[in-house]
Amino acid sequence: MGILKPYLKNNYLSIIGAVISVIILAGSTLWQPKLLQTIMKAIIANNRNEVYDYGVQLIVLAVIGIIAGIASTFFSAKVAQSVTTDLRADLYTKIQGFSFGNIEKFSAGSLVVRLINDMNQILNLVMTILTQLLRIPLLFIGAFILGIITIPRLWWIEILMIVLILALTGSVFSHMGDLFARFQKWLDRMNTVAKESMQGIRVIKSFNQEENETKKFAATADELKNLNLTIGYLFSLLIPAFMLISNIMILLSVYFIGAKIISHPNDLAAIASFISYLMQLMFAIIIGAMTMTMASRGMISLKRVKEVMETKPDVEFNNNAGENILASNVEFENVSFAYPNASEDSLKDISFKVKEGSFVGIVGSTGSGKTTLAQLIARLYDPTRGNVKIGGKKLQSITAATLRATVSFVLQKAVLFSGTIEDNLKQGKSDATNEEMEWALDVAQAKEFVDKYEDGVKHRVEERSANFxxxxxxxxxxxxxxxxxxxxxxxxxxxxxxxxxxxxxVQQGLESEMKTTTVFMIAEKISSVIKADTILVLDNGELVGMGTHKELLESSPIYQEIYAAQLSRTGGQA
Known part of the structure; x- marks a missing residue:
């Protein structure tokens, strides 16, 4: 619960309102049977004035209880919504600061579930705490004491009912925590399966895998269904069992009151009140058990959110370094890197220097470490050993803003966000002018098709950029x-x-418009980097060649092999 304290403090006035409302609600609920007992005495005594007076008091008390109940719900909902909204925003901000390694550790699907489903459970938890945490003990203690005061000789019936209900709820709810934990785990898995299926729908249809994907999703859904059924069966047993216990206690109460009615005539007016207190006791225990169950589910979700909030990003920036203008020369010093939980390094003892304004090609077979090397330059990961420097400074010594202003990473799998073309371009420069957007589109050879849209850069980008x-x-x-x-x-x-x-x-545009920019181009085709100032050749995570195209053709067997293979596939043109 510690993670919620700062958020609860921001809503202390609403919390005070909720607490006061709950106390008034519990008090009115407890006092109603007492007033009913007084009215019954007046009816037996045929005193109409007292019946009228206490009847009005009972109605007023009921109205007060209704108003207090509404106020309690209002304040509790206000706090719950405020707390979860702020916590969700902070959780999202935290995730945005994660490295690729952190995201892979939790998985994107699991993080989505924590942002949505777990937050809903925390909302229910806060709501339940504010509406029931104080109310249940007040009702339980008040009903127990007032029941004994009402008919002292039947105190043992209250004790017996409490013991039986607590024994039943304890045996059932002891299994709920584990069931809810498993439910969240399978919900994560189902979310991941659905997300992968939706994102890879073209592949699924291309290979006619609809039936297999449906079976995979159905298997996960069946696990969730079975867990829900198990939880439902346990709850379905509880209510009839509770009613059976309460009816037995009422039967015993009526029997013993009836047996002694001659010697205790006042019990006739008290029997309805005593039964009301018995029902309030049962209600307090049942709702308390339900509250504990909901709380256990909420606590599991809170633990999952806390796990994310307390996770230290693998990549942390020195935000005290101040903003710097970096030169664009890049240096790798004996850099090795292994992905989390990997058994061996993806990059092994890489060292090279690149001058400002150079065009650097990176080639190698699939899995040779090309993308991994580029990700270290953008500091999407930190090297396991060695140092990466830009402008002579270690990446760990500069701020995130400085690095992001210096390095831009364009992925192979282009990701555009729903919105407009302009929105997407401004992710690269938030204050970009129309002239700057025109320039960038022209260099990237995108202007030719953007200009065909009547709305130009205002043209909509659909979800997952399906319209491009x-x-x-x-x-x-x-x-x-x-x-x-x-x-x-x-x-x-x-x-x-x-x-x-x-x-x-595109290459000609980059060469003419970005002459001072250091460009790293990862390429499968050597023809894409044949004019590069320097070409890095990677093989199995090692830098096995470095030089111009001409130099590598003379000195690097791996490069010669790649070049020859591409020549043979293209009929003499690499």
Whole structure:
């Protein structure tokens, strides 16, 4: 609960209102049977004036209880909504600060569940605490004492009912915590399966895998169904059992009161009140048990959110360093890197230096470490050993703002967000002018199709950019990457969906418009980087060659092999 304290403090006035309302509500609920007993005495005595007076008091008390109940719900809901809204916003901010490693640790699907489903459970938890945590003990203690005061000789019936109900609820609810924990786990899994299926729908349809995916989802859904049924069965047993116990206690009360009515005539007026207190006792225990169950589910969700909030990002920036203007030369000093839980390094003792304004190609077979190396430049991960420097400074010594202003990373899989083309471009530079957007689109060869839209950069981008082709998405992604005129630009095979002519035009645009920018281009085709100032050749995580195209053809067997293979596939043109 410690994680909620700062959020609760911000709503202390509403919490005070909720507490006062609950006390008034519990008090009115407890006093109603007492007034009813007084009215019964007046009826037996045929005293109409007292019946009228106490009847009015009973109605007023009921109205007060209704108003207090409404106020309690209002204040509790206000606090619960405020707390969960602020906590969700902070959780989202925390996730935004995570590295790739942190995201992979939790999985994107699990983080989505924590942001939505777990937050709903925490909302219910806060609501339950404010409405029931104080009310249940007040009702229980008050009903127990007032019941004994009403008919002292039947105290043992209250004790017997409490013992039986507590024994029943304890045996059932002891299993609930584990069931709810398993429920959240399977909910995470179902979310992941559904997300992967939706994102990969084209692949699924291409390989006719609809039936297999349906079976996979159904298997997960069946697990959730079985857990829900188990929880439902346990609850379905409780209510009839509670009613049976309460009816037995009422039967015993009526029997013993009837047996002694001659010697205790006042019990006739008290029997209805005593039974009301018995029902309030049962209600307090049942609602208390339900509250504990809901609280256990909420506490599990709170624990899951706390786990994320207390996770230290793998990549932390020195925000006290101040803003700096970095040069665009890049240096790797004996850099090795292993992904979390990997058995071996993905990069092994990499060292090289790149001058400002260089065009650097990175080639190698699939899995050789090309993208991993580029991610270290953008500090999406930190190296396991060694140092990466930009402008002579270690990446750990500069602020996030400085690094993001210096380095721009354009991914192979172009990701555009729903909104407009303008919205996406301004992710690269929030205050970009129309002229800057025109320039970036022109360099990225995206202007030709954007200008065809009547609304231009105001054109809508649908969810997952479904209204754009792969090549269009890559060109818009490149435009977003260059609009801020970064000093270092990383292109991770970002022209793979373009035809040869468009790719050549993009490269020519970058060469002419971004002459001072250091460009790292990861390429599957050597033809894409054949004019590079330096080409890095990676194989199995090792830097096995470095030089110009001509130099590598003479000195690097791996490069020669890749080049020859591409020549053979393209009929003599790499």
């Amino acid at each position: 082709s792969g090549g269009q998405k890559q060109r818009l992604s490149i435009a977003r990457g260059i609009i801020g005129k970064p000093k270092i630009l990383i292109l991770d095979d970002s022209t793979s969906a373009l035809d040869a002519k468009s790719e050549k035009l």
